[in-house]
Amino acid sequence: MDMRRRERRDEERPATQDTASGTAQHDEAYQLLDAGREAIDRALSSDSESFMRSNRQQGGQ
């Protein structure tokens, strides 16, 4: 494996790619991602501050 080639390609590449604009594969992935929308909505509409106040864990290993 030519690592110099790999590093060069790495430098030429934008740091991130916009996931919303993509191929048909991406569109399909986004449709599947909608599967989580209900759970997301449920979480966003619940009392997040209360959740975080209650979520006080003991430090462990």
Place this chain on the structure above:
Amino acid sequence: MKRAMETVSRHKRTQDRNQVPKLCGADVELGNFILGLHRPEGTCYEASHALLREIDGLPVVSKHHAPLCECQLCRPIHGSWEGSNYGQGTWRSDPLYVGGSTGTYRDSFRSGSVVYDPQDWGRKFLPTNGGCVYIDLNHLELCVPEVLRARDHVAAWNAMLRIARQALDAANAKLPPGQRIQLLVTNSDGQSHSFGSHLNMLITRAAWNNLFGRKLHQMLFLATYQISSLIFTGAGKVGSENRRPAVDFQLSQRADFFETLTGSMTTFHRPVINSRDESLCGRRSYEHSSDHYRSRMARLHVIFYDATLSEVSNFLKVGVMQIILSMIEAQYVNPNLVLDDPLDALGRWSHDPTLTARAKMISGRKLSALELQFQFLEQARRFVQAGGCSGTVPDCEEILNLWEDTLVILESRELARMARRVDWALKLLVIKQAMEQRPALTWTSPEIKHLDQIFGSIDPLIGLHWAYERSGFLERIVTDDEVENFIMNPPANTRAWTRAMLLRRAQAGEVDDVDWDFIEFRLNERDGGCRYRRLEMASPLEHTESSNAAVIQRGGSLADILDALGATDMENQSQQIWNEDWHSTGGNLAHSGNLTHSGNLAEASTGRSSLPAAELDQQENPLNQGGRNGHETT
């Protein structure tokens, strides 16, 4: 019979070249609390105890955690922690508790046949799959039974999650209205409290000695691999903790909490490479004594990784680690693949979801984690192609191919593709989606931290991961049937099989104590007395279905089965064990085990192992391009 012979032959071949199959176990602490119940100190205690009550396991009451027992076995131990009421809610009177009101426990120690670990409470081994559940510092902890294949680890880990889910449903059904236990696969509460998920990997004692006492560049090689592997093993986290630089999102839950390269601690000053020397392969006092499994094997306690849910991530976490440890065992270590400052690299790479940050190698070159992983992959492929993983890592070609394919996907930086395989990428994608939905939200909004936490909720209606799994978005490694199998059955090719079978055969009250490498029974005699029997299972590779099924399925009493398996009578053994350890430690229990972790390096550096240093036969090992004594290749 043929299968058994093949297994033995395979094990013999690997022993001949001083390697062992890369058996893997895991112990994972979960986040738990009761939503709707308020306590100033939090509700971890109540939640973890309510959950453990719903899990069936043995022993019903451990002699080490019950009120002090006056039997012959327990009496000598009392003095070491008299006054403590472990499990009764007054822990801080425990002599092993250090650090005042905000302190913690020191690590466990092992004495003779008795393990006393102040962090463990209510340990229950499962007659179903041979795994274990207990409470560790008020976290429900799931222990995955020992397996040989990475694929089996994925199935067994998911099985343990389903067992925990059943306990969650049962415990929640008993709570008053308005209260609900939250059970989270995570490693931090977002408020600087971290808890672990550990892999336990079988390696040779010689490899252990090299890692911690003789060839420290091998430890650096391992640390460099682990740190750069965050790109596919991270669970993802919103923000930073433990006084680390602020960041919106990072790859790892745990990275902020590692403060040193190596050490024995696990609850504070956490090391990247943990040096806890507790093999769980027989009594410690025998580990250097004879040419036996107990002297040949060690357990690498890997505390570095996040608890993840993606099956691809979990498969690679275990599978690639199996290959890397096989390389280390064979001394196929490239000293150029070593970071100049591993802890600095850990911070940089975890805080960089763009995967572009570079860190300095000892050679002076600067590489990204992705570039470094490609180099590890290249080395590993050569090693596997030359037969280096034969007999030690099942499915190694499959692991390599999926590893490479995943790195290529990560190289694309296409988050939607990465999210199918890697937890942090899915979590980031979900949060970005939520922020698009509600533009008022920012990275510091409680709603976003809430999403971060419930991403790994075990409750299928709440946990975001499960919603994507149900939809088919996530790539799977195992089938539901394989997972279901490990809910009810142990792995057939490790000692977990015999553990589970014997626990099933025992009547209530007959199991006196269980640990990974032994079971002790209390069998009633006809004269009204009782007899204590102990079955040693020092080698995790023995006591498999193929070796013990005939004995166990033949029937007869439990006593007959134990006789056939070679269990010993404890009446004489217990006093002998006690005397040995008492005298060998100068009468000081605290010096008999892991409390003297600082001694690990010194002990290892004396090279007291009965085995020669790991080396592959130059004639047979095309990988070894160095000198006769197994110099590293570059």
